[in-house]
Amino acid sequence: MDQTKSGEEHERNRLRGAIAEVTLRVSGLSAQGEAESVADRVASLQKSWLQLVPLIQPEAEPTRRECPHCHQRIRSAATRCLYCLAKSAPPDGDAAGAA
Ligand SMILES: [Zn+2]
Numbered sequence: 001m002d003q004t005k006s007g008e009e010h011e012r013n014r015l016r017g018a019i020a021e022v023t024l025r026v027s028g029l030s031a032q033g034e035a036e037s038v039a040d041r042v043a044s045l046q047k048s049w050l051q052l053v054p055l056i057q058p059e060a061e062p063t064r065r066e067c068p069h070c071h072q073r074i075r076s077a078a079t080r081c082l083y084c085l086a087k088s089a090p091p092d093g094d095a096a097g098a099a
Pocket residue numbers: 067068069070071072081082083084085086
């Protein structure tokens with residue numbers, strides 16, 4: 001198994017763990033006869049949720065810039081606006097190699 005694959009698997013296991021944690025906390029909210037108070041259970045759920053969120057956060061949006069003509073958000077590397085079809089030059093540097 002190569003490095004990348006085991007890294008992805010590790011990420012997925014962290015995600016599974018975090019989802020299981022939130023699921024447990026959610027089901028715990030309505031459980032009867034719990035030792036913890038509802039406020040404590042809610043706090044635990046919030047904490048679990050906050051640990052899950054960074055794991056499911058979509059990747060950062062590809063760098064965007066504003067079309068100088070119609071002001072829509074277009075890809076930074078675009079040489080032509082998707083909306084108004086006006087040509088404009090991408091800024092130097094950061095867009096290199098962007099798909
Ligand atoms: Zn435009």
